[in-house]
Amino acid sequence: MSDLDELMNARREKLRRLKERGVDPYPRKFPFTHRLGEIRSAYGSLAAAGEAGGTLALPAPGASEARQALALPAPGAGESAETVAVAGRIVSWRDHGKSAFCHLEDATGRLQVYMKKDVLGEAVYAGLADLDIGDFAGVKGVVMRTRTGELTVKASSVEMLAKSLRPPPEKWHGLKDTDIRYRARHIDLASSDAVREIFRVRAKAIALIRGYLDGNGYLEVETPVLQPLYGGAEATPFTTFYESLKTTYYLRISNELYLKRLLAGGLDRVYEFSKDFRNEGLDRMHTPEFTLLELYEAYADYTDMMRRTEEIFRAVVTEIKGAPELVYQERKMDFAAPWPRVEFVPALAGKLGFDPLAAATEDLRRTAENARIPGAGKLTRPKLLDKLFGELVQPDLWGPVFVVDHPIELTPLAKAHRHDPRLAERFEPILAGGELGNAFSELNDPAEQLKRFSAQQALKAEGDAETQEMDTDFLGVLEQGMPPAGGLGIGIDRMIMILCDVTSIRETILFPQLKPEKGE
Numbered sequence: 001m002s003d004l005d006e007l008m009n010a011r012r013e014k015l016r017r018l019k020e021r022g023v024d025p026y027p028r029k030f031p032f033t034h035r036l037g038e039i040r041s042a043y044g045s046l047a048a049a050g051e052a053g054g055t056l057a058l059p060a061p062g063a064s065e066a067r068q069a070l071a072l073p074a075p076g077a078g079e080s081a082e083t084v085a086v087a088g089r090i091v092s093w094r095d096h097g098k099s100a101f102c103h104l105e106d107a108t109g110r111l112q113v114y115m116k117k118d119v120l121g122e123a124v125y126a127g128l129a130d131l132d133i134g135d136f137a138g139v140k141g142v143v144m145r146t147r148t149g150e151l152t153v154k155a156s157s158v159e160m161l162a163k164s165l166r167p168p169p170e171k172w173h174g175l176k177d178t179d180i181r182y183r184a185r186h187i188d189l190a191s192s193d194a195v196r197e198i199f200r201v202r203a204k205a206i207a208l209i210r211g212y213l214d215g216n217g218y219l220e221v222e223t224p225v226l227q228p229l230y231g232g233a234e235a236t237p238f239t240t241f242y243e244s245l246k247t248t249y250y251l252r253i254s255n256e257l258y259l260k261r262l263l264a265g266g267l268d269r270v271y272e273f274s275k276d277f278r279n280e281g282l283d284r285m286h287t288p289e290f291t292l293l294e295l296y297e298a299y300a301d302y303t304d305m306m307r308r309t310e311e312i313f314r315a316v317v318t319e320i321k322g323a324p325e326l327v328y329q330e331r332k333m334d335f336a337a338p339w340p341r342v343e344f345v346p347a348l349a350g351k352l353g354f355d356p357l358a359a360a361t362e363d364l365r366r367t368a369e370n371a372r373i374p375g376a377g378k379l380t381r382p383k384l385l386d387k388l389f390g391e392l393v394q395p396d397l398w399g400p401v402f403v404v405d406h407p408i409e410l411t412p413l414a415k416a417h418r419h420d421p422r423l424a425e426r427f428e429p430i431l432a433g434g435e436l437g438n439a440f441s442e443l444n445d446p447a448e449q450l451k452r453f454s455a456q457q458a459l460k461a462e463g464d465a466e467t468q469e470m471d472t473d474f475l476g477v478l479e480q481g482m483p484p485a486g487g488l489g490i491g492i493d494r495m496i497m498i499l500c501d502v503t504s505i506r507e508t509i510l511f512p513q514l515k516p517e518k519g520e
Contacts, residue, residue, distance in 0.1 A: 007167045014130040015163050025163040030138040033085045037108025043143045047078050080143040087138040112152040113139050134164030182512050198500045208316045218269040223258035232256030234466040235278035251277035257474045259296050264482040268298035284504040285434055288513050291492040300486035301441040302425045309429050310337040328432055328498050344406045351392040380464045382409045399431040412452035412468050414440035431498050437490040446478035
């Protein structure tokens with residue numbers, strides 16, 4: 001029998017004893033009065049035991065029904081005047097014979113509990129032996145501060161709320177193996193406040209972005225996840241069969257073309273936080289399922305989207321970090337506007353030693369092969385330009401910086417540049433050598449869009465499986481009329497990587513996609 005089996009059997013035996021005593025080890029609810037972090041806020045001024053001035057008055061009217069229903073014992077020195085009820089997971093335990101200490105933890109923090117035999121009674125105190133680290137417990141008692149200064153609940157009762165049958169790893173010091181961490185995210189979260197903080201930051205950042213957009217007249221919308229034709233990005237889709245319609249559908253790779261339909265319909269400022277899916281590999285910057293913010297603004301162009309990008313990042317960073325700057329991987333990033341601009345073609349030409357727009361495709365391919373770009377021999381011209389820039393230029397851009405004015409052959413959904421028709425009015429925000437988004441002056445000329453879609457089909461014939469499909473329905477929307485507009489997409493997962501100073505996108509996703517384990 002393994003050590004784990006022995007430990008689990010010991011916990012099952014404790015579960016049996018609890019049931020024998022008539023204790024429900026999985027009750028339906030517990031009427032708590034405070035979350036653990038609220039105890040620290042409410043009783044932070046409580047004096048230590050033995051100090052004067054330690055008793056607090058009853059709370060102001062409006063306390064919860066659960067709080068009012070509890071008995072109020074006469075306070076001792078250094079104790080609160082009210083009884084509180086708290087709950088959480090037991091994450092530490094110290095037994096001193098006639099007394100014991102433990103720590104409870106919930107989403108708001110950690111709090112010590114003091115349990116005395118002469119307060120709880122001999123039978124209840126003996127029953128504490130059936131508690132384990134990992135169990136959920138509810139405690140009622142008064143709040144005190146120990147002589148060492150630690151804020152503590154002195155228990156008058158302890159209730160089992162959920163018996164843990166599987167012991168936690170490494171005494172809650174956190175999992176070390178990243179693959180195990182991602183597969184057992186519930187344990188990862190339970191054992192590491194740093195991990196929990198990533199997802200607090202994520203939720204706050206999304207709320208801040210939503211507040212910014214709502215405050216600037218944008219309407220939050222929802223568009224289809226299942227689409228009869230994928231588009232809006234260059235990627236391979238996941239496919240599924242729609243039984244009722246007897247046809248193939250796709251998980252969206254982008255919501256761009258649906259949001260543009262809304263512009264044509266008269267909703268002139270729209271945004272969506274969308275789950276998108278791209279059938280691609282897994283690495284530190286890519287995952288097949290990810291979260292994208294897309295927004296579109298009628299009567300704007302890509303310069304307006306640059307301003308929006310600067311304002312969104314500055315607002316989020318300032319609120320979360322306290323200033324419009326942060327440190328990522330020990331290097332500073334300053335989000336004060338304006339961000340520098342790097343022009344795509346001159347920057348790439350500087351690395352190549354020749355004009356990439358004038359170069360023959362075979363010259364680009366040879367250069368890509370020399371740069372050891374995977375699959376260079378089969379890449380189309382647009383992909384060669386994109387990969388060469390990503391390999392030779394982008395890693396040196398720390399940012400925040402905008403890469404602007406990409407070759408138009410890379411960008412089938414953007415307007416041609418007003419000063420150079422070989423280029424597109426497009427930019428990408430770059431941070432720490434990685435792109436965090438994409439933005440255009442949106443193409444709204446149906447004849448020109450047809451030409452671009454047709455060019456994409458020619459690239460598909462050359463072997464590029466990630467080209468834009470010929471979306472005749474969207475062409476019909478443009479023929480009906482869509483206003484000039486600026487559009488912007490921001491990768492939320494990558495944004496959280498920067499905010500939380502982590503180097504893998506999977507750190508920012510609660511349940512990231514993983515390769516199956518053997519036997520799965």
